[in-house]
Amino acid sequence: MAKDLVQDTFFSGLKSARNFEGRSSEKTWLTAILKRKVIDHYRKINSKKGQAEVHVNFYNDGENEGNWLEERVPQRWSASLEKNLENEELKAQLDSCIDNLPEKYAMVFRMKTIQEFDTQEICKELEITAFNLWVIIHRARTQLRKCMEDHWFNI
């Protein structure tokens, strides 16, 4: 996917080369086009309906509404595993947990946490409200916590 976007960028660059005014370097100019392509790619994912299963961590209604579901309560983690965070296996496990998220959650989580886009920028490009963004981030992070607990910290 990343390679396709790079190819697209060069192609767009060539096509509109005569609009290039030389006020910035070619590299800056092409990077700006690439950033646009990345955002367009995310918008395309965003417009698809989420298919993957969403795990709920809290009671949705009743008198316990908003409380932790018993089977999703955070467990104590093994202290020895908490120390070694600069670990390649841990990074791989993290990747696989992120990939297990519904596509839209994974996308918003990556944009915000890994690529460090601004909240405002994500909201604008994906046409969601800040409130929505935090709901998505919250669901993604609670689900990731559970996944990392099951596969890493609780063994």
Place this chain on the structure above:
Amino acid sequence: MLKKLTLTCNEATTICDKSQYNEATFLEKMRLTVHFLYCKLCKRYTKQNLLLSSCYRNKSESIKRENYALTTEEKETLKQALHKQTYK
């Protein structure tokens, strides 16, 4: 009145997630602190969340450090593809 001041665990952990990006408001952080007084689970969630945040940060940094580049063959294929698209 009390209902307005107290948070559910769902709301508390949402604020906790927000504060991982330094985007929780002062009032939200206050309400979270009050919630911790009687909720050990959310306190544990917060501790684990901090730990996970540093994992995510490590990951983000290692991605930025890495030098991604196409291989020579890939560059050649790209050149040919561009050539074809430009002169078709």
